[in-house]
Amino acid sequence: xxxxxxxxxxxxxxxxxxxxxxxxxxxxxxxxxxxxxxxxxxxxxxxxxxxxxxxxxxxxxxxxxxxxxxxxxxxxxxxxxxxxxxxxxxxxxxxxxxxxxxxxxxxxxxxxxxxxxxxxxxxxxxxxxxxxxxxxxxxxxxxxxxxxxxxxxxxxxxxxxxxxxxxxxxxxxxxxxxxxxxxxxxxxxxxxxxxxxxxxxxxxxxxxxxxxxxxxxxxxxxxxxxxxxxxxxxxxxxxxxxxxxxxxxxxxxxxxxxxxxxxxxxxxxxxxxxxxxxxxxxxxxxxxxxxxxxxxxxxxxxxxxxxxxxxxxxxxxxxxxxxxxxxxxxxxxxxxxxxxxxxxxxxxxxxxxxxxxxxxxxxxxxxxxxxxxxxxxxxxxxxxxxxxxxxxxxxxxxxxxxxxxxxxxxxxxxxxxxxxxxxxxxxxxxxxxxxxxxxxxxxxxxxxxxxxxxxxxxxxxxxxxxxxxxxxxxxxxxxxxxxxxxxxxx
Ligand SMILES: *[C@@H]1O[C@H](CO)[C@@H](O)[C@H](O)[C@H]1NC(C)=O
Ligand SMILES: *[C@@H]1O[C@H](CO)[C@@H](O)[C@H](O)[C@H]1NC(C)=O
Ligand SMILES: *[C@@H]1O[C@H](CO)[C@@H](O)[C@H](O)[C@H]1NC(C)=O
Ligand SMILES: *[C@@H]1O[C@H](CO)[C@@H](O)[C@H](O)[C@H]1NC(C)=O
Ligand SMILES: *[C@@H]1O[C@H](CO)[C@@H](O)[C@H](O)[C@H]1NC(C)=O
Ligand SMILES: *[C@@H]1O[C@H](CO)[C@@H](O)[C@H](O)[C@H]1NC(C)=O
Ligand SMILES: *[C@@H]1O[C@H](CO)[C@@H](O)[C@H](O)[C@H]1NC(C)=O
Ligand SMILES: *[C@@H]1O[C@H](CO)[C@@H](O)[C@H](O)[C@H]1NC(C)=O
Numbered sequence: 001x002x003x004x005x006x007x008x009x010x011x012x013x014x015x016x017x018x019x020x021x022x023x024x025x026x027x028x029x030x031x032x033x034x035x036x037x038x039x040x041x042x043x044x045x046x047x048x049x050x051x052x053x054x055x056x057x058x059x060x061x062x063x064x065x066x067x068x069x070x071x072x073x074x075x076x077x078x079x080x081x082x083x084x085x086x087x088x089x090x091x092x093x094x095x096x097x098x099x100x101x102x103x104x105x106x107x108x109x110x111x112x113x114x115x116x117x118x119x120x121x122x123x124x125x126x127x128x129x130x131x132x133x134x135x136x137x138x139x140x141x142x143x144x145x146x147x148x149x150x151x152x153x154x155x156x157x158x159x160x161x162x163x164x165x166x167x168x169x170x171x172x173x174x175x176x177x178x179x180x181x182x183x184x185x186x187x188x189x190x191x192x193x194x195x196x197x198x199x200x201x202x203x204x205x206x207x208x209x210x211x212x213x214x215x216x217x218x219x220x221x222x223x224x225x226x227x228x229x230x231x232x233x234x235x236x237x238x239x240x241x242x243x244x245x246x247x248x249x250x251x252x253x254x255x256x257x258x259x260x261x262x263x264x265x266x267x268x269x270x271x272x273x274x275x276x277x278x279x280x281x282x283x284x285x286x287x288x289x290x291x292x293x294x295x296x297x298x299x300x301x302x303x304x305x306x307x308x309x310x311x312x313x314x315x316x317x318x319x320x321x322x323x324x325x326x327x328x329x330x331x332x333x334x335x336x337x338x339x340x341x342x343x344x345x346x347x348x349x350x351x352x353x354x355x356x357x358x359x360x361x362x363x364x365x366x367x368x369x370x371x372x373x374x375x376x377x378x379x380x381x382x383x384x385x386x387x388x389x390x391x392x393x394x395x396x397x398x399x400x401x402x403x404x405x406x407x408x409x410x411x412x413x414x415x416x417x418x419x420x421x422x423x424x425x426x427x428x429x430x431x432x433x434x435x436x437x438x439x440x441x442x443x444x445x446x447x448x449x450x451x452x453x454x455x456x457x458x459x460x461x462x463x464x465x466x467x468x469x470x471x472x473x474x475x476x477x478x479x480x481x482x483x484x485x486x487x488x489x490x
Contacts, residue, residue, distance in 0.1 A: 036061045050074070051094070058083055065089060072096040072118070079103060085110035096142070097121040103131050111135070118142040120166070129154040137161050144168040144192070151175055156185070164190040168218065172196040177205040180213055190216040194248070198222040199255075203229045218244050220251035226266060228276035230254065235278055238267060239368065241308060278366060292375040296382075298348045305342030305359035307370035314361045316342035321355025354378045 037043035038059035041050035047068040050059065055074040062069065067089050077099040084090055084107075091113055100122040108114065112134050124146040132138060132155065139161050148170035156162065156179050165188065167175070175193055189212050198219065209217065214237065224230055234252065238245050245252065249267045256262040256272065264272060295301055305316050316338060318326045328338040335347040342361060346353065354377050362369040 037063060046089070062087060068092040068094075070094040071098070074098050076100065079107045081106035082109050083107055087111065089113060092116045094118045095122070099123060101125060102128070105130055108132065108135055112137060114138050115161075116140045116142075119146070121145040124148055125150075127151045127155050129157075131155060132159060135159060139163045139187075140165075142166045144170070146170055148172060153179060156180065160185065161187060163187045164192075166190075166192045167196070168192045169195045172198060174198065174201070177202060177209060180209060182210045185210075185213070188213050188216075190218075192218040193222070194218040194251070195221040198224060200225050200227075201230070203233055206233060215240075215242050216244065218248070220244075220248040221253070223260070224254040226254035226256050226264065226272060228273060228278075231266060231270075231273040231276055232278050234267065235273075239308065291373075292377070294377045294379065295349060296379050297350055298381075299378075300345065300347045301349055301376065303344045303346075303357055303359070303374045303376070305344070305361055305372050307359070307361045307372050309361050309363050309368065309370045311363045311365070313365065314342065314363055317360045317362070318344050319358040319360070320353075321357070322353055349376075349378045351378050351380060 037048065038050065038061065040053040040055070041048055041059065043049075043063055043066070046066050047070070048063055048066045049070045051070045052073040055071065055076055057076060058071070058079065064086055066087060069084075069087065069090060069092070072094045073096070075098065076095065079100070081104055084093065088110070090111055093111075093114055093116070096118045097120070100119065101124065103124075108117075108131075114135050115137055117132070117135070117138060117140070120142040121144075124143065125148065127143065127148055127150070129152040132141070136158055138159050140163060141159070144166045145168070148167065149172065151167065151172065153176040156165075156176070162185055172193065173196075175198070180188060180191070188210070191213055199222070201219075201224070206214070206217070234245065245267060250265050252265060252267045253263045254266045256264065266272070293301060293303065303318075305318070316327070318338060320326055323333070323336070326336065326338060326344070328340075331338065337345040339345065342359060344357065344359070355375075357374045357376055359372045359374075360369050361372070
């Protein structure tokens, strides 16, 4: 009956949701109803869904066993202390698109199991330091699209499991970067501060951020002030090929002398920074392209030194397994060349030339380098192909000997055995060019013998059209069949 009622009530819901709902209600009845599903919500196994239900405050009773609570797209403007303390298994709390302007003390007390907390698209102003106190398991914190002007400096303290923090689309003018360190937030890989009002940032603090955080730091669409310190930071990130810059190249803008009208997309128009002294690079290697080349002995290899460095003025050094370091100036081997573009050419490579070839491209002006590694494997030519060639050659030689023997050593040398001459018209129709050059050569040496010998075997073949198409093997076979007596003697 209850299920029927539920079906009637949620006629528009998908079947499986209703089925799940009924199951939950059924189990709930069996277990003595330790959590009530609020009338306007949908409760499915461990999930309570109250989104878009017009709630203005948290429902009085919520199922205590739920792990996911979705309250998004409502009108909740206030959460009291301990709102979620009766939900010890709560991991995923969705409060997006509500009317929250602030959070009181202890809202999330006894909810330390939270892993995902979505407070996006609310009206929060200041993220106070007590907001997320005790949420040491929190992995994702979504605060984008609020009206946040300030994140208090110890807000992130204690959020030691944090992986992703989204504070995009707010009105921040600064951010406490210094509170993020390797040991305090070891798993943080995403810090989205894009589309705020950041202008001058503490670049020294940002430079000290763990490299995982730097790799996932989004700062585009802010009103940064163009200066060398700022550019230097982005230049290094660009050199390291971070996606944060690649994906939003045109959204990285800065204002010259803070003048709002003079805005440049600084990753594209670098002319403004031409007088900046960019600090010597980065402790870690810039980019390593790894590739493999497989060739057989005696071939020529071309290994290109294409790296992340785009300058036209690079110097190249190749480290080779057999010949040590090679530069264009140091080579005295005629088989090896390094082209101006860094490409290494090695002619007739040997098996012992195999190994790892490492090219270092050095931008002398900027003092950065990048490497490219190529794993070269030189193998011996496959033995079968050699054998096949050899066998064919041997076969040809034997055939030649047989034919020469036939031509010169036939027992029938006396004039009495000569066969009568054929009608003269058959000779011109014979196409000599169909024979291999070897045959032709031997035949031409003895034109007399040739015409004499062939009369006997050519004559019957004249009846066939397209004699010239017969290849030399057929020719030989015909020959053998015709003169098998003689061959038998041979
Ligand atoms: C909340 O946690 C405190 C200690 O941190 C504990 O004393 C209290 O009983 C808990 N409340 C609930 C409802 O579990
Ligand atoms: C840039 O930020 C402004 C607000 O600061 C926002 O309205 C706009 O949508 C953002 N643009 C992009 C491309 O994110
Ligand atoms: C760079 O220095 C040159 C020579 O000192 C100067 O003419 C030029 O305006 C400077 N460029 C910028 C962008 O400051
Ligand atoms: C490789 O072998 C060739 C002879 O086969 C020899 O001349 C050359 O020095 C060897 N190279 C190395 C690096 O051992
Ligand atoms: C190349 O130069 C080195 C010394 O720089 C010399 O020992 C070697 O014999 C030279 N090799 C050839 C092939 O000229
Ligand atoms: C480098 O130059 C050589 C010779 O000019 C050319 O054969 C080769 O394709 C070039 N390599 C690249 C990657 O441009
Ligand atoms: C390349 O850069 C690294 C680190 O900056 C440095 O240790 C190394 O000596 C440089 N290599 C060359 C060939 O300049
Ligand atoms: C290079 O390639 C060979 C064969 O593909 C492989 O056995 C070897 O481990 C590779 N070396 C490196 C350093 O990757």
